Amino acid sequence: MSTFIQSPFGQKIQKLSSLHFVIGCLLISTLYATVCNLAFTEGSFLHVSDYTISLFGKYLCYALLALAVDLVWGYCGILSLGHGAFFALGGYAMGMYLMRQIGDRGVYGNPDLPDFMVFLNWSEMPWYWAGSDNILWMVAMVFIGPGLLAYVFGNLAFRSRVSGVYLSIMTQAVTYALMLAFFRNEMGFGGNNGLTDFKEIFGLSLQNPSTKLVLFVATSVALCIGYIISHYIVSSKMGRVVTAIRDAESRTRFVGFKTEHYKVWIFVVSAMLAGVAGALYVPQVGIINPGEFSPLNSIEMVIWVAIGGRGTLYGAIIGAVLVSYAKTRFTAIMPEAWLFALGGLFVLSTLLLPKGIAGMLPASWAKGSEKENDGIEPSDNYENKRSESNNISNPAEAK
Amino acid sequence: MVVDKKGSPLLAEQNIKPDTRHGVILYVEDVSVSFDGFKALNDLNLYINDGELRCLIGANGAGKTTLMDVITGKTRPDFGKVSFGQQVDLLQLSESEIARAGIGRKFQQPTVFEELTVFENIELSLKGDKGIITSLFHKLSSEQKDRIADVLHTIGLAKECYYAAGRLSHGQKQWLEIGMLLAAEPRVLLVDEPVAGMTAQETERTAELLTSLAGEHSVIVVEHDMAFVRSIARKVTVLHQGSVLAEGSMSEIQSNPDVIQVYLGEDQG
Ligand SMILES: Nc1ncnc2c1ncn2[C@@H]1O[C@H](COP(=O)(O)OP(=O)(O)OP(=O)(O)O)[C@@H](O)[C@H]1O
Ligand SMILES: [Mg+2]
Numbered sequence: 001m002s003t004f005i006q007s008p009f010g011q012k013i014q015k016l017s018s019l020h021f022v023i024g025c026l027l028i029s030t031l032y033a034t035v036c037n038l039a040f041t042e043g044s045f046l047h048v049s050d051y052t053i054s055l056f057g058k059y060l061c062y063a064l065l066a067l068a069v070d071l072v073w074g075y076c077g078i079l080s081l082g083h084g085a086f087f088a089l090g091g092y093a094m095g096m097y098l099m100r101q102i103g104d105r106g107v108y109g110n111p112d113l114p115d116f117m118v119f120l121n122w123s124e125m126p127w128y129w130a131g132s133d134n135i136l137w138m139v140a141m142v143f144i145g146p147g148l149l150a151y152v153f154g155n156l157a158f159r160s161r162v163s164g165v166y167l168s169i170m171t172q173a174v175t176y177a178l179m180l181a182f183f184r185n186e187m188g189f190g191g192n193n194g195l196t197d198f199k200e201i202f203g204l205s206l207q208n209p210s211t212k213l214v215l216f217v218a219t220s221v222a223l224c225i226g227y228i229i230s231h232y233i234v235s236s237k238m239g240r241v242v243t244a245i246r247d248a249e250s251r252t253r254f255v256g257f258k259t260e261h262y263k264v265w266i267f268v269v270s271a272m273l274a275g276v277a278g279a280l281y282v283p284q285v286g287i288i289n290p291g292e293f294s295p296l297n298s299i300e301m302v303i304w305v306a307i308g309g310r311g312t313l314y315g316a317i318i319g320a321v322l323v324s325y326a327k328t329r330f331t332a333i334m335p336e337a338w339l340f341a342l343g344g345l346f347v348l349s350t351l352l353l354p355k356g357i358a359g360m361l362p363a364s365w366a367k368g369s370e371k372e373n374d375g376i377e378p379s380d381n382y383e384n385k386r387s388e389s390n391n392i393s394n395p396a397e398a399k
Numbered sequence: 400m401v402v403d404k405k406g407s408p409l410l411a412e413q414n415i416k417p418d419t420r421h422g423v424i425l426y427v428e429d430v431s432v433s434f435d436g437f438k439a440l441n442d443l444n445l446y447i448n449d450g451e452l453r454c455l456i457g458a459n460g461a462g463k464t465t466l467m468d469v470i471t472g473k474t475r476p477d478f479g480k481v482s483f484g485q486q487v488d489l490l491q492l493s494e495s496e497i498a499r500a501g502i503g504r505k506f507q508q509p510t511v512f513e514e515l516t517v518f519e520n521i522e523l524s525l526k527g528d529k530g531i532i533t534s535l536f537h538k539l540s541s542e543q544k545d546r547i548a549d550v551l552h553t554i555g556l557a558k559e560c561y562y563a564a565g566r567l568s569h570g571q572k573q574w575l576e577i578g579m580l581l582a583a584e585p586r587v588l589l590v591d592e593p594v595a596g597m598t599a600q601e602t603e604r605t606a607e608l609l610t611s612l613a614g615e616h617s618v619i620v621v622e623h624d625m626a627f628v629r630s631i632a633r634k635v636t637v638l639h640q641g642s643v644l645a646e647g648s649m650s651e652i653q654s655n656p657d658v659i660q661v662y663l664g665e666d667q668g
Contacts, residue, residue, distance in 0.1 A: 238534040240519050244512040251510040254471060255579065256498035256529045265531050 019231045022314045023224050030220040037213060050209040054284060055328065057216035059321045061281040064223045066304045066320035067313060068273035071230050073302065074311035075239060076266050077246030081298045082171030083274050085178050086146035088292035090275025093141035095195035095288040100133035102199050115197065116190045126188040135202070142279040143272050149174075150271030154264035163249070172295045179293035194289025201283045212284065219280045223317070226273050230313055233269070242266055303342060307349045309356025318357050417484025417501070417586065424449040424617050425470065425587055430479030432465055432641075439465040440476065441641035447587070452613035454628045455621045457638035458661075463621045464507055466638070467589045471504050472497045483587070499529060503585035507592050507621075509572035513565030517556050517575055520564050521547045524579035546582065553608070554578035569596035577608065587617045594627050606631045
């Protein structure tokens with residue numbers, strides 16, 4: 001065994017990190033699903049149905065969203081209970097674009113105005129809809145909308161040193177306030193009903209199964225890119241600073257870091273990831289409405305991460321996909337009981353798996369194992385030290 | 400982007416050079432702090448000379464930690480003036496700016512980044528650009544690695560360098576925090592109760608380290624352990640109820656009637 005580890009191949013395997021593994025898994029399963037969807041017909045054992053594809057397209061959006069939550073909560077200790085707001089804002093940016101793509105195919109056949117504006121007897125589009133039929137505008141808004149909200153909120157909250165429970169409550173209040181605002185017809189985002197009845201995206205019909213497949217693949221690619229960015233951030237010195245802020249913020253200040261800046265920055269990045277997730281979600285489900293701002297949604301996201309295991313990135317993905325899958329299954333049988341089931345799941349996982357599902361995976365993964373600490377070798381048996389220290393950690397942290 | 404001591408543009412605060420032409424590096428003048436009417440510091444005056452090692456003693460609640468909070472920007476005084484050298488007004492700077500200007504601090508409760516390794520704790524404390532962009536693209540240079548290795552060696556934690564700091568013993572955490580101070584290469588070190596939880600041997604080594612730092616750095620040590628104070632002290636300041644009661648060499652202090660009455664008296668009685 002030891003000769004295997006010392007062999008070049010063995011060393012390569014050891015160097016493989018969670019990053020390679022996660023990206024590999026995502027790409028392979030996406031490829032598998034795509035091929036099996038296209039190459040095998042219904043009834044075949046290997047067939048992956050269009051329904052499954054669209055379902056997993058949704059789950060991958062949730063996974064990207066969970067990744068965003070883990071970045072701020074798992075690594076920086078900011079328990080945001082308002083990430084649904086960023087998700088929804090990204091979704092609305094996409095929704096506006098899709099709305100404009102309907103053209104005169106709406107119920108009222110008005111070539112200039114979306115149906116809901118005609119219904120409200122508006123004669124022209126509000127100023128903030130200007131440019132919404134432009135693809136670049138849409139992409140920019142997917143980032144700017146959530147990013148700006150996070151920037152303004154973060155600056156207000158972190159500079160005045162609000163943290164802990166107070167911060168979480170404030171984030172809930174923000175998403176709740178936005179929900180109420182978006183419910184109003186005068187806001188100009190379709191009120192209650194939101195934006196829906198989309199026809200096509202980039203010229204592809206949304207009814208078409210192949211479009212769903214493309215969206216699924218696009219979401220998977222977005223998740224990979226989001227994962228690579230997040231992984232890069234958390235394994236850079238930036239990630240260490242952020243972890244330091246989580247564990248001892250005032251110490252971090254006395255070491256010379258402007259902690260507020262770091263917190264705002266990571267919050268903005270996270271909000272943008274959530275916005276992208278929302279933007280990819282909307283064409284796949286065909287609707288965006290104020291319900292997405294509901295405080296309950298934001299809490300659910302945090303539960304995904306808690307169940308999957310916070311502070312690992314891949315834990316967030318596992319948690320989001322598994323819990324969403326459970327939700328799909330469960331709500332098909334007993335829709336009313338889902339919240340109880342979710343609560344129960346959360347309590348159970350906190351009691352039995354304090355580190356979440358990711359806690360059951362190899363410990364060396366948990367902290368970006370390929371970190372380059374090769375600067376000094378204090379003794380020849382550094383590897384032993386490291387694994388030894390990992391062994392010590394587990395029982396100690398379990399109690 | 401690599402931070403290079405010579406190459407990269409320095410932050411404005413890092414150019415702060417205290418003016419020490421009068422030989423004084425830290426001025427604390429007429430400082431008062433009150434918490435809900437209770438005066439934790441009361442018209443306190445303190446001058447620390449460049450390169451000196453000063454011991455601060457005083458009963459529990461005398462205001463020693465509060466004084467450090469004021470100097471490092473954690474607590475803003477109600478009145479008074481605190482300056483670094485003659486011209487740098489510390490009351491205008493934030494905690495992180497004060498730290499970058501060259502005033503380092505060790506807390507009374509050892510505070511290290513528990514989830515990070517010992518190595519990473521030192522890495523984050525290294526002197527240098529602390530901006531976001533730099534952190535994002537930072538790669539340790541070989542000088543920085545050497546510097547970290549040096550510090551680890553000095554504090555005797557080279558073997559533990561890949562341990563998570565949270566698993567160190569209390570005394571080791573104290574050492575690590577001192578190491579974090581050293582890595583920042585500050586002009587002034589504020590050290591709050593450094594030997595609490597250390598064995599006699601460790602205490603002795605701490606004494607050696609702190610005395611060796613004086614000269615190049617100015618060091619202010621708060622400590623209750625009188626034997627330790629005696630072993631390192633050149634000049635001692637006694638705080639009592641938020642102001643300076645006496646100042647002088649250890650023997651002067653010990654023979655000062657005021658001090659005997661309020662502080663040493665209780666101790667020995
Ligand atoms: N944030 C605060 N709010 C209210 N009172 C405070 C605060 N910080 C300090 N105090 C009070 O100020 C006084 C001085 O406290 P300080 O911590 O400076 O004492 P100290 O000399 O460091 O004592 P010790 O030797 O026990 O560490 C104490 O009576 C303390 O209760
Ligand atoms: Mg104290």
